[in-house]
Amino acid sequence: MTEHKYRIFAAQCLIVIGILVMWEGAAQYGVVNSRLLPPPTVVYSSLKSLIASGKLWGHLSITLLEVLTSFFISVPLGIITGLLVAKQVYFRRVMGPFIYFLVSIPKSVFLPIFILTLGIGFKQKVAFGIAQAFFIVAINTAEAVGNVPRELILLGKSCGANTWQLYTKIYLPAMIPIVLVGVRLGMIFIITGVVLSEMYASRSGIGWLISSWVALFQMPELFAGIFVASMISIIINEMIRLYEKRVSQWRR
């Protein structure tokens, strides 16, 4: 079993190394224009100098702050809305269609409106991030409520559990795996939304950096920036996924 895993990992490493070598070779030997596609070694050195200069961190922290603020506002809001949709019949009848319609619209089409009403600062990025994540979290939560087995609720009631106990001891743990899927997707959407709106109109943030590098044709920096942005979202996503795995071990 472990040998098997080891072989998989080795193959994955080989793929990555292979791509990097091919990329390097193609750029070095003029198969592609190295000004358009700078070789990995050049990208690496510009990444090093970017990190050393400290310019990256300032912008990165602004982006992260925007992402986390939207996350910590949209997730509770989405969960509460999801619970209301699932549990309050009147609320569901009234709001349900709107929520389901809105989740299917790509939120990016509203970006100009967000900019016109909220400017191009922190507020607008956070609001846009919230708009990205809110619906998916709400819908997943509503779905999760419906998936809690009826027997568990009946059992809780037969033990004399009050509403608070029903929610904290039965609904919550039973729902967590599905809710977390929504939360993780929401996080990805938030990062996408925030970076997109930074690229669209902004004065700071990693998205703005990337778009300004494109404008100035600084390809090595651009690739370094893409690499950093990708790494950050992969790390965040994997963190949530690890947590998801830990709390949903019982789901086989």
Next chain:
Amino acid sequence: MKRELANGGDERKYHKSLVFVCIGRKSVKSKNVNCPEYVMHFLREFLLLGPETDFQVDNKTTCLKFKAILVSYLNLLLSIFSGALMKNNENNPRIVVSVKNLSHVFSSRTGEIKALENISIEVQKGEFITLVGPSGCGKSTALLIIGGLLEYQEGEVCLYDMPVRKPNPELVGFVFQETSLFPWKNAIDNVEFPLRIRGSSKEQRKCKAKELLDMMGLGDFPDKYPYELSGGMQQRVAIARGLIQNPQVMLLDEPFASLDEQTRTRLGFELLRIWSQMKKTMIFVTHSLTEAVLLSQRVIVLSARPGRIIDDIAIDIEYPRTYETMISERFAMLRDRIRQLIAETEVSV
């Protein structure tokens, strides 16, 4: 009144006092107080509970205090003077569950569905009865109503002469199908769940849960999660959980429905062992006629929807019942009779 209680050591008084204690404890529980063993002893004596009664307060950590005694005493007086508990079943003191003219209607999108019609059942203390009937006849609904999990519109349902309005966790233990275990809790945490809801102390919970798991033959697997246990083992856990509050009445809603035939029979015998050891009143719902005849003293046959009682058959086969019982002539006869009854109601639909 008090003297009368003190003198009357008969069965009926015994039941009544049991109910009083439960009322008393209800109001006491929320105060979360501790009390020494001698107070409990006094309470037991005072309330005329026999030594083996279900006081449900553990010896180690008890949860009553002098104030608590006063509360139960006041409740006791109140119940006596209100006379609310005296009015029913004067003639038969051993009745634990009584259902009178119960009808129940579900309202759904397509209209109203009559689930139960004019059901009357009386269950005596320590009886093992089974409800059978074609699927959708409302037998599970009846069980939920007796357990206080479903509000009913017509008729009267009483537990120890008290109308059922909400769940009575101290009097009634539920066992559902195997999907009713909490998949995120291991065996012992599943078993102790009812005590956790009640707010018992940790060691008390663990101690009792361990005891019951041992009794169900699962003493070696307290840390296993439901998905690590076989279907039969999961149901043993569910039974242990139903028993942990030491309820008088066990309501079992098709507990063995998804098990294979052999496991099902084996667990059936296990259930009979518990029943005869712990002297519980069992109300069992199943769609397996073999199971119904094998386990119970009485089989109540319900018709297809709306569920009406079409027969109440006494199973006059002696206990202990074994695998031999299943091949006896009497067994086959009774089972076929029930099968016929059910087949007839289904045809008429």
